[in-house]
Amino acid sequence: MPQGHSPPEVRPVFFSNGSIRLDSADSEDPFAVTASSVKFSEGDTAILHCPVYGYPQPTIEWFKDGEELDWDSGRTKKRDPDLYISDVTRADDGLYRCRATNKFPVSRDSQESTEFSGYLDQSLRVTNHLAWIIPLVVIIVILILLFTIIYCCSYCKRRSRNQYNVAEKERTLRDAEAQKLNAPLDDDE
Numbered sequence: 001m002p003q004g005h006s007p008p009e010v011r012p013v014f015f016s017n018g019s020i021r022l023d024s025a026d027s028e029d030p031f032a033v034t035a036s037s038v039k040f041s042e043g044d045t046a047i048l049h050c051p052v053y054g055y056p057q058p059t060i061e062w063f064k065d066g067e068e069l070d071w072d073s074g075r076t077k078k079r080d081p082d083l084y085i086s087d088v089t090r091a092d093d094g095l096y097r098c099r100a101t102n103k104f105p106v107s108r109d110s111q112e113s114t115e116f117s118g119y120l121d122q123s124l125r126v127t128n129h130l131a132w133i134i135p136l137v138v139i140i141v142i143l144i145l146l147f148t149i150i151y152c153c154s155y156c157k158r159r160s161r162n163q164y165n166v167a168e169k170e171r172t173l174r175d176a177e178a179q180k181l182n183a184p185l186d187d188d189e
Contacts, residue, residue, distance in 0.1 A: 011116035012054040012100035020049060022120075031116075037123035041131070046088045050081040050098035050120055058100035058118070065094045088126050097121050 014033045016022045021036040040046040052058055060081045062069045069076050069083075077084045081100070085092055098120040103113040 007055050009104035010053065010055045012052050012058040012102055012118035014100075014118060014120050015051050015053060017051060020051070020122075029119075031118040033118070033120050035120055035122040037125055039125040039127060040088050041127055041129040042089055043129055044088055046085040046092065046124055046126075048083040048085075048096050048098070048122055048124065050083070050100065052081050052098070052100040052118065052120070054100060054102045054116075054118075056102050056104060058102040061099045061101070063097040063099065066097075085124075088124075090126050092124060093126050095121055095123050 011031070013031065014022055020038075023034045024030055024032070035049075038046065038048065048062075050060055050062075052060070058081075060078065062076075062078060062083050071078075075086045077086075081098070083096065083098070099117055100120075101115060101117045103115045105112065106114050
């Protein structure tokens with residue numbers, strides 16, 4: 001870019017680096033975007049990303065469930081463009097909105113700046129830090145049931161093999177009778 005020239009003005013736009021999925025929230029406003037929800041355990045530090053680009057650099061504002069965030073709690077910190085919430089609790093569950101805003105003149109002749117905004121909505125879900133135990137218990141129960149079913153099937157198969165087989169029993173008796181008839185008589189008789 002030639003010296004003395006500034007880059008072209010760009011209204012706030014959101015981009016994905018592959019870590020979050022972005023969908024257009026409203027077909028009428030392509031600058032309103034919904035990000036995939038994020039899940040954190042109670043006590044963790046939640047990080048909500050606001051991947052935005054614009055020139056001049058957009059200012060970022062954060063909202064929770066439609067209301068501006070309370071920065072006095074000491075648990076929420078803004079490190080542009082991201083939001084950090086330390087020691088999250090179930091009360092932090094909700095829909096968070098990142099509003100990115102910048103201003104610039106629309107034409108070279110205009111001295112008046114126009115304000116442009118973009119919105120990124122993202123749901124935060126807070127789970128119990130022991131929530132992983134429930135799926136583990138379900139997996140263990142399923143494995144126990146699976147091994148029980150396998151054992152019962154093999155037991156039934158062995159049992160059916162050892163059941164009284166009439167044809168086999170008759171053949172064995174016939175062979176024993178034939179051996180007795182064909183056996184030489186003892187000399188003592």
